[in-house]
Amino acid sequence: MQPGGSDYLRLYELIDQHDQKDLDVGEVINNIKLQFSGVALDNTARYLLKLIIDSLIRAKMEKDNSLTLWQGLMRVRIMQERSQLC
Numbered sequence: 001m002q003p004g005g006s007d008y009l010r011l012y013e014l015i016d017q018h019d020q021k022d023l024d025v026g027e028v029i030n031n032i033k034l035q036f037s038g039v040a041l042d043n044t045a046r047y048l049l050k051l052i053i054d055s056l057i058r059a060k061m062e063k064d065n066s067l068t069l070w071q072g073l074m075r076v077r078i079m080q081e082r083s084q085l086c
Helices: 007-016 025-035 041-063 065-085
Strands: none
Touching: 007 025, 007 041, 041 065
């Protein structure tokens, strides 16, 4: 379940709107605090990071078959471990 509905989208848009060359981290943090008062910002930021990383992994897997193989091997290992617990 995603925290706060679309809070993670608002957070992404707020971060994305700043020019990377002239980025003032203090200003970004203040804007985030203002717009996200009363919101579980830590959870929202973690969820946004998870989505971004998952998207990057999926994109990389589409180009690199060895990653798809490793993921398959990890799934087999987890299924083997779980079958030993039962």
